[in-house]
Each structure stands twice: as C-alpha cells, then as structure tokens.
Amino acid sequence: MPRDYYEVLELGREATDDEIKKSFRRLARELHPDINRHDPAAEEKFKEVAEAYEVLSDHERRAIYDRYGHQGLRSGGFEPDFGSFNISDIFEAFFGGGDLGSMFGGGARGPQPGRDVAVQVSVTLKEVLTGTQRDLELEVTGVCSHCNGNGAEPGTPIETCTRCEGTGQLQSVARTVFGQVVRTQACDRCGGDGRVPQTPCKQCRGRGREVQQRTVTVELPPGIDSGQRVRVTGRGHAGDPGAPVGDLYVLVDVEPDPRFERHGEDLITRLDIPFTDAALGGTLSVPTLEGDEDVEIAAGTQPGTIVRLRDRGLPSLRGRRRGDLHVVANVLIPSNLSDEQRDLLRRFAESANGDTYHAAPDGLFDRIRQAFRG
Ligand SMILES: [Zn+2]
Ligand SMILES: [Zn+2]
Numbered sequence: 001m002p003r004d005y006y007e008v009l010e011l012g013r014e015a016t017d018d019e020i021k022k023s024f025r026r027l028a029r030e031l032h033p034d035i036n037r038h039d040p041a042a043e044e045k046f047k048e049v050a051e052a053y054e055v056l057s058d059h060e061r062r063a064i065y066d067r068y069g070h071q072g073l074r075s076g077g078f079e080p081d082f083g084s085f086n087i088s089d090i091f092e093a094f095f096g097g098g099d100l101g102s103m104f105g106g107g108a109r110g111p112q113p114g115r116d117v118a119v120q121v122s123v124t125l126k127e128v129l130t131g132t133q134r135d136l137e138l139e140v141t142g143v144c145s146h147c148n149g150n151g152a153e154p155g156t157p158i159e160t161c162t163r164c165e166g167t168g169q170l171q172s173v174a175r176t177v178f179g180q181v182v183r184t185q186a187c188d189r190c191g192g193d194g195r196v197p198q199t200p201c202k203q204c205r206g207r208g209r210e211v212q213q214r215t216v217t218v219e220l221p222p223g224i225d226s227g228q229r230v231r232v233t234g235r236g237h238a239g240d241p242g243a244p245v246g247d248l249y250v251l252v253d254v255e256p257d258p259r260f261e262r263h264g265e266d267l268i269t270r271l272d273i274p275f276t277d278a279a280l281g282g283t284l285s286v287p288t289l290e291g292d293e294d295v296e297i298a299a300g301t302q303p304g305t306i307v308r309l310r311d312r313g314l315p316s317l318r319g320r321r322r323g324d325l326h327v328v329a330n331v332l333i334p335s336n337l338s339d340e341q342r343d344l345l346r347r348f349a350e351s352a353n354g355d356t357y358h359a360a361p362d363g364l365f366d367r368i369r370q371a372f373r374g
Helices: 017-030 041-056 059-075 087-095 097-104 125-130 275-280 339-351 364-373
Strands: 117-123 132-143 158-160 169-176 179-186 195-197 209-220 229-232 248-254 261-263 266-274 282-288 291-297 306-309 325-332
Touching: 017 041, 041 059, 117 132, 117 209, 132 248, 209 229, 209 248, 266 275, 266 282, 275 282, 275 325, 282 325, 291 306
Parallel strands: 117 248, 266 325
Antiparallel strands: 132 209, 158 195, 169 179, 229 248, 261 266, 282 291, 306 325
16 A cells, blocks of 8 residues: 555645645655665655646545545556656656756766776774775776777777767657656667767777776874774776766775773773782883883772873874773782682781772772762
8 A cells, every 4th residue: 555645745634736846846856866866765755746646736636545545546446557667758848858967966878977986895993093005906987099989990990980960868758647757868889979870999899987906005193993984085986978988886894802992082991900019009011012011010900990091092083183092900910819819818918907098089899980970
C-alpha cells in the first residue's frame, strides 16, 4: 500500500494548491538524483513525491483520493504509473530542461567531470605525532597517452558524426503522465563529442581514455585523526574532454595502540605500579610515543591518581602546542604471596594505625562518582 500522499508531501489535508506546489518543489530539489548520487533510495523517494504531487495537484483526483483513498484512485482508473519512469524526464517536464543546470548547479548535460577516487590509509599514533607520507598505487582513468584523448589513431582524420550531425546530442520525444517530454541525450555514436575518428586509436579503441597505474604521494599532516580526509585535487579519474578531473580523497584511519587512548590531542596511558612503589614512591618507566621515560612517583600515590606529562601528547592539526600525556596510576595489589611475604604483611598490618591510611580527597571512588554524575 502506498504511503498517504499528504504525508509524503509533508502537508496537512487542508493544504492549498500553492502549498502543494511549494512542498513538491522543495522535496524534488532535495531528492534530485545529481545531489543524491550515492543514495539509491532517493530515486524511489522522488517517485513517491512525484506521484503524490500528480494526484494532489489535480482537483478531480485529489477529491477522489480525499474521499476514497488509494483504492478509489485505482478503481477510478487513475492509478499513477511511475514504474517505467525515468527521473530526468520528470524533472525536465516540471522545471524545463534549460533550468536544470542553473537550478541544481551542474546539469545533466555537457561534458561530465571525472569521478573522485577514495583510498583508505592506516597510520600509527607515532605517525600522527610526526606526520607522514604515503605512496599510493592507484588505478585511475586517464587521458589516452597514444591519441591524447581525441580517440583517433595519430595522423588519421576525425570526421563530423553523421548520427547527431556534429551536435553531440540526440533528441527523442516520450509520452509521460505530464504530457510530451522532449529528452536530450548524449549521442551514442560519438559519445557527445560530435566528432568521430575515422580510424579509432589502437590503444584505447577510440574512447580517448584508458586505465592507468599511477603512484600518488600524499602528505598526511601531524595531528590527523581517524575519519578525517585529505583531498588531493585533480588526482582522480579523468572526465570528458574539457571537463575537470576528479579528486583523490584519502580517508585516514589511525590504528589503535594498546598503550594509549587518544582524546583529541591528549593521550591517556595506564601505569601499573606495585603497591610498595605506590606507598614508598620511586622512579618508574612510562611509555610515551617517543620512547620510555622515567617518571617520579610520589610516596602515597593512590589508585587512579593521574600524573600529567605536559607536551607528551599529540600535535594539533592547526599547529598549536602539543597535548599532554595523562598517566593513570593502576596500583597492583599482590595476589600470590609466599609464607614469608604474608608474614611481613601481617606484621605491617599490626603496626598500622589510623594515621597510616589517608584516603585522598579526590580518590578513585570520588572520581568514579564524578564521572557518573557527568
Ligand atoms: Zn587513444
Ligand atoms: Zn554523434
């Protein structure tokens, strides 16, 4: 069962003709196939919108629909048929072929620009620190090196296309629910060029394009993060002659590092501290991106204490100062004691009194409570 037409156009039942038209135009713009090239559902959604508009913009059909719904339209012989409908026909019918380009910025006609290429690259946190570069091996469509893109074997003539008489376009008239629609398509013989080589280039068989292996060196700046993209203009696929070349997008993925958790420019690491070191204080080795570093641990360090190492985090993409490394104390309690150790600890426990333990005011428990309070 199709959706309610008013719902499709996001209108109430009392909508005026003007509101119906406005709503349709707005939705049609949003769902235009050139804008939604990567959303295969957009075309279906557009057809739904066009069908709703077709019915609600016609007083007779709207009245039938209001009284009897979808079923009424069907039994009245008004069933819309968009199944075989080409979406650009609808647009041309509504907005006029000439409007298409200006309205959506880049129309369906004219030389098509080259497509973009996307490549994913993994980097380590250490590479995020220093910045890095990658040589990417790409297969892209390029201009044929043998014919320089004109499709003719060098030294052979190029003739005006007889099918489109050099215009590069073919027109056909189609009958649609909106009446007659004149459709313009690129000529299938010359591919829209208007000219045909007499002897097609041997290397590209007249297409003017060929797949090329290419190595592109990409700079990944310090501070880059997962999900960010580096754009290299003009390194994508070649388009039609005269049209711009596509771009290369490098999608960055930072590999997880078991030692560090990243929070923007700051890093967090866990430092295991034997309870004796936590109690007595001492020097411990802490991993940083630039190697291990000795860090003083104060006597009486509590579980969850954070020691901040300034400027040991990651650089900012905008070149401000580096972030910090936060070292979280993970105090280790022994779980495997020898008889002698158990004895020592018992003696220690007997000597302990109320002054021995001083829970820090911002101890682990308080911190967890803070975190939950959010
Ligand atoms: Zn060629
Ligand atoms: Zn032609």
